[in-house]
Amino acid sequence: MTRELHHYMDGKLVKGKSGRFGDVYNPATGEVSKRVPLASADETKKAIAAAEKALPEWSATPPAKRAQVIFRFRELLLENIDELAELLSSEHGKTVPDAKGSVTRGLEVVEFACGIPHLLKGEYSEGVASGVDTFTMRQPVGVCAGITPFNFPAMVPMWMFPVALACGNTFVLKPSEKDPSCGLRLAELMIEAGLPKGCLNVVNGDKEAVDELLSNPTVAAVSFVGSTAIGQYIYETGCKHGKRVQALCGAKNHMIVLPDADMDQTVDAAMGAAYGSAGERCMAISVAVTIGQETGDELVRRLAPKVQALKVGPYTDAASEMGPIVTRESLDRILGYIDEGIAAGAELVVDGRDISLQGYEDGFFLGGCLFDRVSTDMSIYTDEIFGPVLSVVRADDYEHAIQMVNEHEYGNGTAIFTRDGDAARDFASRARIGMVGVNLPIPVPVAYHSFGGWKRSLFGDHYVHGMEGVRFYTRLKTITARWPSGIRAGTQFHFKSGAEH
Numbered sequence: 001m002t003r004e005l006h007h008y009m010d011g012k013l014v015k016g017k018s019g020r021f022g023d024v025y026n027p028a029t030g031e032v033s034k035r036v037p038l039a040s041a042d043e044t045k046k047a048i049a050a051a052e053k054a055l056p057e058w059s060a061t062p063p064a065k066r067a068q069v070i071f072r073f074r075e076l077l078l079e080n081i082d083e084l085a086e087l088l089s090s091e092h093g094k095t096v097p098d099a100k101g102s103v104t105r106g107l108e109v110v111e112f113a114c115g116i117p118h119l120l121k122g123e124y125s126e127g128v129a130s131g132v133d134t135f136t137m138r139q140p141v142g143v144c145a146g147i148t149p150f151n152f153p154a155m156v157p158m159w160m161f162p163v164a165l166a167c168g169n170t171f172v173l174k175p176s177e178k179d180p181s182c183g184l185r186l187a188e189l190m191i192e193a194g195l196p197k198g199c200l201n202v203v204n205g206d207k208e209a210v211d212e213l214l215s216n217p218t219v220a221a222v223s224f225v226g227s228t229a230i231g232q233y234i235y236e237t238g239c240k241h242g243k244r245v246q247a248l249c250g251a252k253n254h255m256i257v258l259p260d261a262d263m264d265q266t267v268d269a270a271m272g273a274a275y276g277s278a279g280e281r282c283m284a285i286s287v288a289v290t291i292g293q294e295t296g297d298e299l300v301r302r303l304a305p306k307v308q309a310l311k312v313g314p315y316t317d318a319a320s321e322m323g324p325i326v327t328r329e330s331l332d333r334i335l336g337y338i339d340e341g342i343a344a345g346a347e348l349v350v351d352g353r354d355i356s357l358q359g360y361e362d363g364f365f366l367g368g369c370l371f372d373r374v375s376t377d378m379s380i381y382t383d384e385i386f387g388p389v390l391s392v393v394r395a396d397d398y399e400h401a402i403q404m405v406n407e408h409e410y411g412n413g414t415a416i417f418t419r420d421g422d423a424a425r426d427f428a429s430r431a432r433i434g435m436v437g438v439n440l441p442i443p444v445p446v447a448y449h450s451f452g453g454w455k456r457s458l459f460g461d462h463y464v465h466g467m468e469g470v471r472f473y474t475r476l477k478t479i480t481a482r483w484p485s486g487i488r489a490g491t492q493f494h495f496k497s498g499a500e501h
């Protein structure tokens with residue numbers, strides 16, 4: 001029997017009442033494993049109301065006390081990391097080590113959040129005018145909402161709520177309906193860590209719940225991570241309703257390979273970055289731009305047998321290097337792109353479509369695919385495929401390569417592989433991209449720096465975590481003060497002798 005999931009509001013699991021449900025799959029078997037309730041606007045209002053009720057007390061709690069709760073949550077995360085990774089893999093499909101790695105990246109943000117009291121300190125300027133001082137404070141924005149994607153169901157929520165809570169806000173999380181269990185479990189652990197009820201709520205759902213979060217006047221700020229089309233809608237709708245919005249969106253990350261690159265390192269990097277997590281990462285490398293005929297030939301010659309040999313399988317098999325695609329619908333979308341690439345004349349050097357795993361015939365599996373001689377007008381180049389498909393594009397020279405990077409509509413991540421420090425430095429400076437790697441294929445910043453892209457990979461002004469996250473979840477207030485001065489009015493404070501009176 002398929003298990004029915006719930007919402008999590010005001011410190012407890014709450015049964016969905018809308019009568020609408022979504023299917024949660026085990027992508028390896030293709031079976032529906034759970035049903036997730038899709039909240040109505042009224043149910044979403046209840047989650048928002050719980051967060052609103054909890055706000056005054058939590059925002060008035062001293063920052064160090066809030067941090068103590070986050071610290072206990074960190075301990076609980078470590079204790080429960082195996083369970084979380086298993087839960088994640090069973091709904092997303094990615095391998096367990098990969099799932100665990102992503103929980104660990106979330107944990108690093110939690111560790112960052114433990115130190116947030118330090119970042120809430122204001123500035124002080126004495127004597128900005130005669131007898132006047134100015135000081136600043138960072139105050140919570142209020143009730144915040146997070147709308148998160150399927151590909152990192154633990155890490156991406158942890159980019160948001162630990163920072164928001166540490167800054168004194170309360171939170172409503174709307175996880176992806178494709179793999180909602182991690183969000184629910186994280187909320188339970190936060191309450192177990194001592195977070196007062198109502199400070200973190202999870203409402204499961206789709207557009208109906210999201211639209212309520214975007215229009216409800218109580219919600220002050222919305223963080224979104226997901227595809228560009230939806231992100232743009234979230235940004236525009238949230239802004240229209242007067243909210244602060246950050247929307248981190250889709251990507252097409254280019255890896256530039258110069259002729260002097262260390263090819264062993266480059267090939268290994270391309271394999272992990274293009275095919276890890278079946279390419280379902282916003283920082284996945286999906287385009288390799290090679291400079292010079294020989295560089296392209298060598299890269300393809302060395303990649304092809306490795307792509308062919310990828311061990312594709314269920315997360316329950318420890319030997320699997322790559323799991324299935326999250327849903328049948330996503331798989332069909334990726335297959336559609338492969339057809340388009342072939343029709344447009346790209347050379348499919350490795351064809352991963354013909355894959356069948358005994359016992360998992362109904363799973364959403366796709367082997368690694370490698371296209372060569374891709375041109376910039378093809379849909380496999382212009383669009384985000386979000387699957388295990390790497391396109392090799394041959395550039396005439398370095399200038400041509402950087403032009404491709406800069407003219408692409410997305411600007412999340414990019415990487416250059418070279419031994420030439422001057423070229424790397426030039427690339428890092430000129431790339432119109434949010435995160436740049438030098439001989440590193442997935443340059444995800446550590447938690448105390450900030451993560452975010454440029455161009456159509458991010459709508460809004462603030463990145464997530466690090467100081468940018470703190471800025472997003474706080475409002476700056478500046479106080480300018482003058483006190484009536486007894487000293488200058490002539491008042492004497494020293495003891496006077498009797499003769500002076």
Ligand code: NAD
Nearest residue numbers: 147148149150175176207210226227230248249250251282
């Ligand atoms: P998605 O846009 O389909 O869904 C993201 C969230 O939006 C989910 O919670 C979903 O329920 C909600 N949603 C979907 N349709 C909606 C609608 N019509 N109205 C309102 N809300 C809606 O994204 P996904 O498929 O879950 O995730 C993959 C995408 O996320 C990729 O494009 C990937 O690049 C992107 N992503 C970006 C980053 C980043 O930091 N830039 C990180 C991870 C994933």
